[in-house]
Every structure is written in C-alpha cells, then in structure tokens.
C-alpha cells in the first residue's frame with residue numbers, strides 16, 4: 144500500500160504548504176481496496192472533520208490539501224492518506240508542460256470520424272498528463288456547433304450529436320483508461336448550450352425543452368452513457384435565465400434524475416454565482432480559490448435553510464467516490480515530472496490524426512502532386528513556416544491555444560509545412576517560401592512556380608467570437624491574387640471553424656486542416672504528395688456565407704439582444720444578453736436541409752484520391768416484443784472504384800416519420816473502412832432503439848422522456864450528408880409495445 148504521506152513530503156510536484164508527516168496508509172479504511180468505492184468514500188468522510196469535508200468542494204483546497212489559509216477561507220489540513228489532485232486543461236495536449244505532444248485540435252479529431260484513434264490519442268494524453276503531475280483533465284469539450292462564429296468551435300467535435308457524443312465517449316474512456324501506472328479523471332465541458340464566447344458570462348441561452356434535450360444535452364447523454372466520464376464542468380452562461388452552475392434543470396434534473404449519471408459536477412473558472420442555490424441545484428465543486436464555496440458561506444447557507452449539511456456531504460461524497468473509482472487514491476503521482484513524456488508513439492498518433500482529420504474539400508486534379516517530379520513549388524502565406532512574419536507563423540495555427548501569449552510551450556516540437564514539403568519534394572524541385580506580406584510580390588513568386596500552395600488561416604479561440612468568416616490577414620486577397628496567375632493553385636486552410644471562400648471557383652484544390660498540431664508539416668506533405676490518401680470528413684457544414692447559417696440572419700438568435708432590442712450592450716450595463724435559440728432543432732445540416740439552402744460544403748463531405756461506389760442496401764428491422772427494443776441492421780457494400788488504396792467513411796442517415804416533426808434527417812451511424820484498389824467490403828451498421836443516441840426517438844416534453852416514433856422512415860447511405868446514393872423506406876412498428 145502506498146505511503147501517501149511520505150509522497151506528499153518528498154514530491155517535487157507537491158504544492159502543499161507544509162509537508163505532511165508520513166503515516167502508514169494501509170490501515171485506514173478508505174485505502175482498503177477490497178471495499179467498494181462507495182464504502183471507501185463514506186469511510187473517508189466519516190473520519191473527516193466537517194471542514195475537512197468542505198475542502199473537497201473547492202479545487203484550490205483540493206489541490207493544496209495541506210494549505211490552511213486561503214484569501215477568503217481557513218480550513219484544517221486535509222487528512223493524511225488522501226491523494227494529490229492536480230487539474231490541467233487538455234483538449235489538444237497537456238497545457239503549458241514541456242516535453243508533451245501537441246495533438247490536433249478536437250475539431251480535427253472530429254473530422255477523422257475515428258473513435259478508435261481519438262481513444263488512442265486520449266490514452267497518450269492521459270499518460271503525459273499523469274507523468275507531468277496532473278490527474279484531472281478539464282476536457283473533452285462538447286458543444287453543438289450552433290454558429291460557426293463560436294470562438295471555441297475548434298475545442299469541440301462539430302455540429303452533430305451522434306458524432307460529438309461518440310467522440311466524447313471515446314475521449315473520456317481514453318482519459319480514464321484503466322491502467323495500473325496512471326489514474327486520471329475526465330471532466331466533460333462546458334455543460335451546456337455554451338455556444339458563443341461573446342458575453343459568455345452575461346448571456347442567457349433560451350431554449351425550448353425538446354431542443355435542449357435533442358440538440359444540446361444529447362451529445363452529453365451519449366458521451367456519459369457510453370464513455371462514463373466521472374466529472375462534468377458547468378458553463379458560464381445562463382440557460383433560460385438561470386446560470387449553468389446553479390441550474391437545477393440542467394444539473395440535478397437532467398444529469399442525475401433523467402440520465403442517471405453518478406459523477407461530480409465542477410464549475411468553470413469563476414462560474415459560480417451563489418452558495419446555497421448552487422449546491423442545492425447539484426453543483427459539487429467550485430473551480431478557483433474559495434469564493435462562494437467557503438466554509439463561512441456554506442455554513443451561512445445551511446443556517447439560512449438553503450441547503451443542509453447532508454447536501455454538502457453528498458457533494459463531497461460524489462467527488463471523493465469519483466477520485467476513488469478512477470484510482471486517484473491508489474496511484475500516487477510521480478515524484479518528479481517526466482520532462483519528455485511525448486514519445487515517438489504519441490507523435491505517430493498526432494500525425495495520424497492530422498492526416499485523417501484533414502479534409503480534401505475540392506480537387507480538380509491538382510492533387511496529389513506528382514511524387515517524383517522536379518516541378519517547382521511556391522509556398523505562400525505566413526503560416527507555412529515556423530518563422531513569424533508580422534507575429535504570425537505556423538505556430539499560430541498549430542494549436543487552439545496558441546492565440547494566447549504565455550503558451551509558448553505548446554507546439555514546441557512543431558514541424559512546419561515548409562520544412563516537411565521541401566523534404567518531401569522531388570529531386571531537382573525548388574520549393575520557395577513567400578509569407579505574402581506583399582500580395583504582388585507573392586503573386587510573382589507564385590507565377591514563377593509550377594504549383595502554388597497558399598496557406599489561409601483564421602485564429603479563433605477562447606474569450607472572443609470572430610465577427611466574420613473571412614480569413615485573417617490578407618488571406619482572401621492573397622489566394623485570389625495567386626489563383627489569378629497560377630492555374631495550379633492549391634489552398635490549405637488552417638482555421639478552427641468554417642470560413643467563407645470567395646475564391647473557391649478559381650483554385651484547383653482546397654484542403655481544410657483545422658489546427659493540425661505539431662505534426663502539421665509531415666501530415667500535409669504526405670497528403671499533398673499522395674503518400675497518404677485523404678479521408679477526413681467535415682464535422683460541420685461550411686456555408687457559402689455567414690447569412691446562410693441558422694443564426695446568420697436573426698440577431699435575436701446571434702449575437703442575442705438586450706431589453707431595448709439592440710445587439711449592443713447598453714453602456715455600463717451588466718444586463719443579460721438574451722440569445723434565443725428559436726431555430727430550435729434546425730442546427731447544423733438539419734437547418735440547410737429544412738430551409739433548402741445549399742451549403743458550400745456539406746456536413747460529412749470529404750474527397751479522396753480514389754472513388755467509392757455504394758451498392759446493395761438492405762435494412763432488416765426487428766422488434767423484440769418483450770423488451771420493446773427495435774433493431775435495424777443496415778447493410779451495404781462499398782467498393783474502391785479507383786486505382787489507389789483509400790479509406791471511406793460511409794454514413795447512414797435516418798429521416799423520421801412526418802408525425803415526429805423533425806427537420807431533415809439525422810446521422811445515425813458511420814464507419815471507417817480501408818479498401819485496396821478494386822476491393823469491396825460489406826458494411827453493417829446497427830440502429831438500436833435503446834441506444835443512447837435515440838435513433839428512432841424524440842424528446843417527449845409531456846412525458847419528460849424519450850419516445851420512439853412509429854411509421855415510415857427513410858434510410859439513406861452514402862459518403863456525405865448530401866451524397867446519398869442508397870435509399871430505402873422502412874416501416875417501423877412500435878405499436879405492439881406495452
């Protein structure tokens with residue numbers, strides 16, 4: 144049994160103010176691994192004083208477990224034989240730690256449609272997290288892609304509930320991987336309807352109940368049911384006028400009573416607004432120095448009858464039980480951080496993700512570049528190189544965090560595109576670089592080359608929404624100027640979301656690589672030269688124009704309005720911005736389908752250097768009368784009809800019967816299959832009425848439950864949400880159910 148006290152005393156990682164005295168932990172009941180996590184948690188709380196119990200409700204008090212005095216609070220030191228707990232942000236790597244891997248941003252992970260690889264990445268990241276002295280990852284992030292202007296879109300998995308939920312589950316399972324040498328808790332964030340950065344602390348996401356459950360809560364429901372994350376972070380915004388971190392409807396009622404989830408909730412950083420109401424509504428832990436969850440304020444809330452001591456103990460119990468379940472009590476952190484936790488295997492995963500997450504949007508034949516030719520290549524744009532021009536370089540778009548000063552450690556191992564492309568180019572080929580500061584000079588360089596590759600970038604991230612979908616800098620002008628002089632112009636986009644492409648008809652090929660991480664260069668070079676056949680698919684719709692989006696033409700939907708009807712905050716006012724989700728269920732591709740708006744590139748779109756044929760759709764549906772379960776087996780064949788090996792992501796969509804009043808169709812399944820030239824494979828996707836994604840279900844507001852709908856469904860299968868060569872109508876009969 145670990146002697147945790149001794150570890151505390153000697154750990155270079157420990158931030159504890161006073162070293163603890165070593166005690167033998169094998170004799171304390173909460174360290175008895177033969178007991179259940181529930182029993183161990185109760186044993187610990189039974190042995191704790193009241194204010195030791197309170198400590199669990201605040202992250203600073205948990206992290207500095209032996210520190211007794213905080214700015215607003217004084218506690219006794221925590222009991223011996225309790226773990227060091229340290230949190231870190233994590234979407235694309237261990238934040239601010241040297242020697243760790245910079246993986247692509249989550250939106251690029253989503254574009255892989257590859258839960259297995261997302262799992263592998265999350266395990267690798269959990270190892271690096273633990274080896275650098277942290278055991279709670281503030282991630283994965285899940286949102287619903289309501290507007291492409293949401294600053295943090297790159298931190299999430301796109302606009303579809305199934306894709307987001309499945310990848311959220313894979314990431315949670317990877318972070319919380321069951322291994323003896325590491326122990327990590329996943330904290331899924333930012334729950335919920337946190338769809339914009341503008342006024343994120345002072346806005347209310349106003350949503351009807353059905354939309355809330357089907358669009359915003361469903362990806363969390365899938366991720367929690369299938370991924371089992373122990374922790375959730377509530378978001379800054381209000382939902383229907385009540386802050387997320389004191390909102391009983393979203394916390395206790397939805398997560399616990401309805402979804403049956405047993406983990407603990409944590410606030411976002413300074414997202415708590417009260418003590419009694421927050422704890423009473425189901426918030427367990429405050430993320431920052433004790434502010435609302437201080438001993439004094441908790442006691443006052445008990446005294447005022449807002450909560451009981453038992454409510455506080457329930458919160459502490461849920462936190463401790465989750466730590467025990469994930470092994471935090473039994474797996475002591477390393478005494479010194481590993482200065483090089485990134486390994487060749489982890490880098491290989493980062494590279495595979497960047498390769499599989501890059502989406503070939505358009506290709507009139509310029510790609511792949513001739514592998515061994517001596518053609519000259521002009522690289523244009525500041526983000527092609529690690530050397531900054533006007534402060535912008537490949538590092539600026541490597542990671543979703545690189546917009547922020549002080550995060551210089553991220554992407555420390557970046558291999559920039561110019562280096563990798565020059566390495567890969569054929570003998571005798573000249574690769575030039577022009578940062579594009581002067582459009583005319585860049586165009587001249589492009590004109591002199593056989594192929595011009597222009598890098599267009601857009602930096603987005605926490606704290607702000609961009610105001611347009613245009614590229615940053617002079618990106619659009621640069622692409623237009625290059626395309627005007629070089630008929631072989633290839634565009635590589637590096638952006639966290641959708642961008643408008645006014646030059647789309649004038650260029651030969653476009654790749655969207657999102658924020659592709661440290662292996663950006665080799666991944667892009669591999670795709671450009673055809674060593675890697677692109678297989679990424681869009682996890683979000685790319686509109687022709689911002690006005691086409693669900694929120695694009697109604698200011699009460701985005702950015703939201705104030706009581707005077709204006710979208711501009713009245714001077715000096717802290718009034719809550721009202722953001723009305725009146726597009727309802729019509730989010731993402733469902734909006735475009737229902738409104739008859741043609742996007743520039745649809746959800747699920749992504750080309751390959753080969754082509755795939757789809758055939759022989761069969762759908763067999765069975766009802767188990769006893770359980771009420773309907774299972775539809777959707778099978779079909781996919782054939783590689785070209786001359787290169789390639790990977791296809793077949794997608795299955797379902798349009799519900801009219802009585803369901805659902806917009807368009809919904810993604811209900813997908814796969815990834817590798818096919819040699821000429822090879823054909825049978826794909827089978829199972830739709831289960833009892834699955835967490837509710838393929839046949841809608842949220843029944845009257846019954847407060849999911850309800851399956853009987854009637855005629857349309858099953859469509861193909862390579863994107865709008866390229867669906869196979870279709871079959873099926874009758875699903877739930878009428879025999881009790």
Ligand code: BGC
Nearest residue numbers: 231232281332333411412605
């Ligand atoms: C962000 C969270 C993050 C937290 C701690 C907040 O500003 O919204 O995503 O986990 O800071 O860094």
